[in-house]
Amino acid sequence: MDLNKTIKDAVKEKKVTIGYNEVIKQIKMQKPSLIVYANNLPKDKLDNIIHNSRIAKVDVKGYPDDSVNLGLVCGKPFSVSLLAIKRE
Numbered sequence: 001m002d003l004n005k006t007i008k009d010a011v012k013e014k015k016v017t018i019g020y021n022e023v024i025k026q027i028k029m030q031k032p033s034l035i036v037y038a039n040n041l042p043k044d045k046l047d048n049i050i051h052n053s054r055i056a057k058v059d060v061k062g063y064p065d066d067s068v069n070l071g072l073v074c075g076k077p078f079s080v081s082l083l084a085i086k087r088e
Contacts, residue, residue, distance in 0.1 A: 003061060004073055006085070007036065011074050015086040018074070020045055023084045027052045032084035035060045038067035041081045049082065 010016045017026050026032045027049075035053055037046060039062060053060045063070050067079035074080050 003036065003063065006034070007070075007073050007083070008075075010085040015088075016074065017084040017086065018076070018080050018082070020049075020082050023049065023082050024052065026084045026086070027056050027058060030086065031056050031058055033059070033087045034085040036063050036070070036083050036085070037061075038063050038065065038070045038079075038081045040066045045082070 007016070017023055017032070023032075023035060027035070035049060035058055037049065037060070041049075050060055063073075067081040070083070071078055071080040074083065
């Protein structure tokens with residue numbers, strides 16, 4: 001699975017939630033299909049995301065680059081450290 005292509009397709013279809021607080025809400029309420037985090041996400045936030053995603057049985061993938069490049073993949077003019085891809 002090519003992570004860049006998956007992210008770009010989800011952004012194009014408007015199935016992406018961006019931001020720590022919004023992703024936490026998604027995990028607790030709607031259970032997204034995938035969570036992607038940048039490699040520079042703070043450890044305390046990453047631990048919380050991993051804990052909640054295990055409870056909700058949601059896949060978590062680490063993006064191999066930083067939040068600036070993750071934002072560029074999403075087509076956003078700002079950095080994106082965390083995103084959730086919604087289920088269909």
